[in-house]
Amino acid sequence: MSSGASSRIxxxxxxxxxxxxxxxxxxxxxxxxxLMYSAGELVQGMGLSKAIxxxxxxxxILSVMAVPAAIVGVRTRLSSYMIVEHTFxxxxxxxxxxxxxxxxxxxxxxxxxLFGRTLFLAAGEMGLAGVPEPAYTIMSSVLVIVTTIxxxxxxxxxxxxxxxxxxxxxxxxxxxxxxxxxFKDLLVIERAGMxxxxxISAVVGAAIVGVVLMPDLTRYGRSIGDCLTASFFGxxxxxxxxxxxxxxxxxxxxxxxxxxxxxVMGFGGVALVVLVxxxxxxxxxNLYSTALAGRASIPFGNYRSVVIVGGVVGTLGALVGIASxxxxxxxxxxLLVPPIAxxxxxxxxxxxxxxxxxxxxxxxxxFKVNAFIAxxxxxxxxxxxxxxxxxxxxxxxxxxxxxxxxFYWILEKSKALLGKx
Numbered sequence: 001m002s003s004g005a006s007s008r009i010x011x012x013x014x015x016x017x018x019x020x021x022x023x024x025x026x027x028x029x030x031x032x033x034x035l036m037y038s039a040g041e042l043v044q045g046m047g048l049s050k051a052i053x054x055x056x057x058x059x060x061i062l063s064v065m066a067v068p069a070a071i072v073g074v075r076t077r078l079s080s081y082m083i084v085e086h087t088f089x090x091x092x093x094x095x096x097x098x099x100x101x102x103x104x105x106x107x108x109x110x111x112x113x114l115f116g117r118t119l120f121l122a123a124g125e126m127g128l129a130g131v132p133e134p135a136y137t138i139m140s141s142v143l144v145i146v147t148t149i150x151x152x153x154x155x156x157x158x159x160x161x162x163x164x165x166x167x168x169x170x171x172x173x174x175x176x177x178x179x180x181x182x183f184k185d186l187l188v189i190e191r192a193g194m195x196x197x198x199x200i201s202a203v204v205g206a207a208i209v210g211v212v213l214m215p216d217l218t219r220y221g222r223s224i225g226d227c228l229t230a231s232f233f234g235x236x237x238x239x240x241x242x243x244x245x246x247x248x249x250x251x252x253x254x255x256x257x258x259x260x261x262x263x264v265m266g267f268g269g270v271a272l273v274v275l276v277x278x279x280x281x282x283x284x285x286n287l288y289s290t291a292l293a294g295r296a297s298i299p300f301g302n303y304r305s306v307v308i309v310g311g312v313v314g315t316l317g318a319l320v321g322i323a324s325x326x327x328x329x330x331x332x333x334x335l336l337v338p339p340i341a342x343x344x345x346x347x348x349x350x351x352x353x354x355x356x357x358x359x360x361x362x363x364x365x366x367f368k369v370n371a372f373i374a375x376x377x378x379x380x381x382x383x384x385x386x387x388x389x390x391x392x393x394x395x396x397x398x399x400x401x402x403x404x405x406x407f408y409w410i411l412e413k414s415k416a417l418l419g420k421x
Contacts, residue, residue, distance in 0.1 A: 010077035011219045019226030019233075022217050026234025028163040029210065030242040031170070033114045033258070033279045034107070034326065038206055039246025040256040041327055045194030048251055049187045054196055055243040058203025063236035065338070065401060066211045068345050070227035073215025076356045080215045081296060086356055087344040088375070089368040094297040096340060096375065101293030103209055103333060105310055108286040109317030110326060115140045115279045116318065121259040122272045137318050144280065145311035148287045149304050159281035166278040169262075169271065170245040176265060177252040186251050194327075197394045201386075202327050204397040205334030207239055212341045287311055334397035335386055339378040342404030343371050350409055370415060374408035 043051045072083060085093035116137025123129060123136070214235075218227055246258075253261040262271035287310060294306045301309070322329065347353050382400035385391060392399045 013222075015220060016222045017220050019221055019223075019229030022221060022226065022230035023234030023238065025217060026210065026230060027238030027241075028159070028167075029282075030207070030234075030238045031163050031167050031245075031278070032111065032242075032282050033118065033275065034110045034323070035206055035242055036170075036246040036258050037114060037256065037323065038202060038326055038330060039243045040250035042194065042199050042202065042243070043191070043247040043251050044256065045191060046196070046199055047189050047191040048247060050196060051199065051247055052244070054199035055203055055240050055247075057196075058200045059236045059240040059243075061200070061204050061395065061398065062207050062211060062239060063232045065208075065341065066214050066231040066235045067227060068349060069211055069214040069341055070218040070221070070231050071224060072345065072348050073218035074221040074224065074227050075354070076215070077219045078215065078356055079219065080213045082356070083215055083344050083348075084340070086353070086364065087347045087368065088371045089364055089366045091367040092372045095372070097293050098297035099336075100209065100212070100340070101290050101297060101310075103337060104286055104290040104293060105314050106317065106322065106329060106333075107209075108283055108290060108310070108314040109322045110329065111279060111283045111286060112137055112141050112144070112315055113318035113321065113323040115144075115276075115283060117257070117323075118259045118275055118279065121257055122263075122268075125259070125263045125268060134319055138315060140280075141311060141315040141318065144283045144287060145307060147280070148284050148291070148307050148311070158277065159285065162274070162277040162281050165274050167245075169267070169274045170249075173262060173265065173267070174245055174248045177249045180252050183248075186248065189251060197391070197396075198327070198331065201334045201396045202330040203239070203243065204395070205330035205332070205337075207235060208334050208337045208397065210235065212337055287314070290314075331386070331396065332383065335383045335400050336379040338397050338401035339375045339382075339404035342378070342401045343375045343408045346405045346408045347371070350405070351412060370411040371408060374404050374411055378404035378407050 039051075039055075042054060045051075046054070073080075076083060081093065081097060084096050087093075088096050116133055116139075119136040119140060120131075120133040123131065214231075218230055221227055221230065249258075249261050250256055253264060255261040255264070259271060259275060262268065262275075287307060290310045291303060291306045294310060295301070295303060298306075378400060382396060382403060385399065386396040393402070
């Protein structure tokens with residue numbers, strides 16, 4: 001997919017690609033160090049059989065939510081930013097974009113902490129202990145910041161190589177791990193500590209930002225069929241496989257740290273290279289996306305300064321230990337982010353506002369109050385409900401998503417009735 005298409009104009013048909021190609025990109029994004037840790041925490045908290053149920057349910061929910069978002073992308077051929085602007089207004093879109101930037105920065109902080117921990121553990125395994133873990137976090141973050149400023153295009157290409165290698169390495173680790181114990185034996189291992197709705201919410205939260213931003217990829221699609229392929233293969237199958245690859249070795253070796261169990265298996269040097277390059281490229285993309293969101297929402301500071309500020313803030317988040325609350329972070333994402341998609345999907349499919357022409361956009365209000373109230377208000381309400389053990393569907397992300405659609409529809413219909421009166 002070309003990176004030359006502007007975020008403010010439709011992608012030309014000449015640059016379109018197949019749904020399978022889009023799905024591969026989404027699949028690749030799923031293979032990350034934070035997801036491996038999340039998979040490990042799930043399987044340690046509930047056992048493999050229940051964790052698989054949670055992953056399948058979460059992946060299916062993500063796929064179903066991604067399909068309409070993907071269809072909006074292929075029909076409009078516009079970026080998610082323009083779709084959000086169409087729905088929330090130019091000023092409202094800046095606020096929403098800023099919030100998405102904060103969520104992405106949270107991902108950067110989580111990945112930075114796990115990156116530093118991986119380097120620290122690798123140094124210890126190789127007999128190079130002595131440098132404290134925070135120093136590795138800072139050093140790796142400096143590397144990511146500098147790369148994001150000066151070498152993003154090169155690292156974007158490197159990601160196309162590093163991520164498949166991580167997928168291959170994890171597949172080999174799983175195959176070799178299953179020589180120690182059968183998959184059937186793993187299924188009967190019981191663990192207590194995490195309930196099914198919490199686990200499903202964590203799986204959804206891990207990829208929910210990707211659902212909201214789905215149009216950024218599917219605007220390159222050719223048809224509705226491509227949307228189905230990208231959503232169910234990339235978001236569904238990809239997420240499920242990524243979690244399974246992360247869960248099996250944790251249970252076999254009783255070790256949460258990928259670097260540690262790979263060293264135990266004799267993959268030390270190869271594991272270090274693969275994990276470092278995959279995590280490095282992933283976090284460069286995280287910081288780059290954060291910078292773009294920041295630049296779109298805050299009208300001052302150049303790209304370089306935004307990258308530096310974002311990198312420093314994200315590193316501070318890593319140093320205070322945000323990854324220790326990874327599951328809670330993912331659940332919170334799964335509560336606050338779905339209303340953004342819920343509102344713009346209601347706007348497009350239910351209210352029938354499909355005119356994305358430049359002229360129509362110019363005559364839209366700068367701040368669409370109902371959309372903003374529905375998006376932000378539902379996120380706050382659903383978060384309060386979740387942490388007070390209240391739910392409609394038992395899955396917080398689904399509550400948040402569907403409530404935002406209904407809330408926005410009611411507000412818009414009420415406005416129309418009052419206007420007629």
